[in-house]
Amino acid sequence: xxxxxxxxxxxxxxxxxxxxxxxxxxxxxxxxxxxxxxxxxxxxxxxxxxxxxxxxxxxxxxxxxxxxxxxxxxxxxxxxxxxxxxxxxxxxxxxxxxxxxxxxxxxxxxxxxxxxxxxxxxxxxxxxxxxxxxxxxxxxxxxxxxxxxxxxxxxx
Numbered sequence: 001x002x003x004x005x006x007x008x009x010x011x012x013x014x015x016x017x018x019x020x021x022x023x024x025x026x027x028x029x030x031x032x033x034x035x036x037x038x039x040x041x042x043x044x045x046x047x048x049x050x051x052x053x054x055x056x057x058x059x060x061x062x063x064x065x066x067x068x069x070x071x072x073x074x075x076x077x078x079x080x081x082x083x084x085x086x087x088x089x090x091x092x093x094x095x096x097x098x099x100x101x102x103x104x105x106x107x108x109x110x111x112x113x114x115x116x117x118x119x120x121x122x123x124x125x126x127x128x129x130x131x132x133x134x135x136x137x138x139x140x141x142x143x144x145x146x147x148x149x150x151x152x153x154x155x156x
Contacts, residue, residue: 099134
């Protein structure tokens with residue numbers, strides 16, 4: 001089966017009635033958990049980015065409280081899981097402000113957690129990559145926001 005292009009899908013959706021469109025959205029939401037999460041974001045949380053950022057930060061904080069500190073290997077796996085979840089929520093928002101805020105929060109939590117991430121090259125690279133992504137997203141923000149986030153970035 002050949003997948004249709006975005007343009008073809010857009011034209012077909014415009015031709016559908018509202019009830020057919022509703023049925024398609026509901027079917028899409030039932031198909032995969034990520035689709036349902038994206039629809040939830042778009043319908044209920046997209047209007048208030050600050051509350052969305054706070055909610056995701058709370059999820060990151062919760063992940064850090066559950067980190068196993070006995071083994072650096074287990075810690076690394078858990079950190080990757082937290083980062084995967086963070087990346088998924090960043091993708092839903094599609095906003096550079098959300099991306100910058102969440103990545104900086106992740107890096108700050110990693111710094112304050114007491115995890116000896118400097119002893120592991122993998123964790124060092126993971127941390128450096130998140131700082132690099134945050135800097136890249138920061139450059140695309142408005143000057144006022146850049147200033148606020150730059151202070152936080154310099155603290156790292």
